[in-house]
Amino acid sequence: MTTPPSPAVPAPASTSSVRIGALAPLSRPGWVEAGRHLLAGLELAAREVNDAGGIGGRPLELLVRDTAADPQRAEAAVDELAGLGAAALAGEYHSVVARSVAARADALGLPFLCSSAVLDALTEQPTPWVARICPAQSHGWKVYADFLLGAGHSRIALAVQPNVYWAAGTAILRDHLAARGGTVTELDLNALSPAAVCDELVRHGATALLLLVGAPESAAPLVASVRGDQRLAKLLIGAPAGQPEFAEWAAPLGDGGSAVPFLRYLPERPTPLGARVEASLRGKLGAAPSFVAFEGYDTVTVLAEVLRSAGPDRARIAEAWPHVAVEGTRGPVRFSREPGGRVWQWAWPPVQVADRDPAAPDRFRVLHTG
Structure with missing residues (x-):
């Protein structure tokens, strides 16, 4: 079963929108609260992108899919989202699930910006298609x-x-x-x-x-x-x-x-952007946002900036990872890859x-x- 695009981010006609596939555990046995926080951050950033004019005048559309902490279900969602014309994938909380998402995205040539899954070995081999906002587990x-x-x-x-x-x-x-x-x-x-x-x-x-x-x-x-x-x-x-x-x-x-x-991935003191986003997320969630909500927000913020510069072409998005320079809720986001590194990594978010x-x-x- 899949979930429809989130009502919090209006879903324009597919011919006019730029689509991002959003993956999160929204039902058991997944960690539902983490998925809800992740999705809140993704949705808030997408709404703000659209309020600011979208991507080159085209609305940004989130296609939300529930992974339920199931790697096979997540792989099926990746295939579906690729077929629906998603320019990139965002999200996921569970490391074992994100690893399956990353492998399938790599096989399809579909960019994937991982929000919250920290497992070092996110992919078996180095890949240009995968980048990560959260720190490596090590x-x-x-x-x-x-x-x-x-x-x-x-x-x-x-x-x-x-x-x-x-x-x-x-x-x-x-x-x-x-x-x-x-x-x-x-x-x-x-x-x-x-x-x-x-x-x-x-x-x-x-x-x-x-x-x-x-x-x-x-x-x-x-x-x-x-x-x-x-x-x-x-x-x-x-x-x-x-x-x-x-x-x-x-x-x-x-x-x-x-x-x-x-462990959580927040600065000692919030940045001005972080403080503003925290207030918005608190209103959306009815509670203090976790670090996972900020990871979701930063993920869409980065993807929106990449899409503005590279367009929705998947290969150009993957080529843009090393050139990212975006102000996130927890500091400037830039990606690098150490020798032997398998994915593009923000090194590092505050811990x-x-x-x-x-x-x-x-x-x-x-x-x-x-």
Whole structure:
């Protein structure tokens, strides 16, 4: 099933509009709240582009498709959007899904600007067709590891639901911490009960437990067990992937969802553009926008600028990535590619480690920047 073009961005006749395919997880088992924030940013930027005259006088049209965290469904959407004449693709939150989107876009010669999926190996081979707004996982997770070390945590345990994304994060943490005298113990949540995890944490002398799990329902019983174990009263619980940013994560954990440090990609102080966009997104979402909403806004802002200079020709769009210079909500966006790099990358968005304040869970505290 596909969703129609968003009503927030008027859908002109296909013969007159410039089309962008917008991909986001908007239904289960996808992270729906993240998808909703991503889409809000994409739509707001598209509306502003059209209010300013569109692309060379032609309206910008978003063709929104729900990936539902399903790689095969996402690939089918890419094929459909290519057939509908999309000049480029935007969006996606889940790394495993974005990897499938990137592979299919590369095969079709369809530019894809990835908004939120951080997996380093977004493509198997270098490609001119794919660029990325969000940082690579290795960059952000090393910042997180430095935060742990700076806070006095060198014996780290990981509660893992194994998949490609969490395996990549585990390797990053293990390598970065080991080079600085730290140790990492991996605990498989498919094999251990919450009580057994607590016993293992005590046995290994861990001072921090990182939750490498995809859904709050998986984390809640473990967090409750750890918080209720007096042996672990001083243990730090963290979630580097950024889930505690969302109310969808925090609600099932209750009080246990506070003081859980996570990564997000925001500056210490908003830029003037960021402050204006934040106000608009807050009105649209009815809540404070997450970093994912800003990623969505910046994605369409970049694509609109590329389309103005290169037109809707797909090959010319791909050729334009290294020439992008756009003021985004979180600073100037430019793409580069290191030797051996596979995609064009904004290096780097600002990175924060933050948590929810136990005294006021709706308020975030910035603990570290990198």
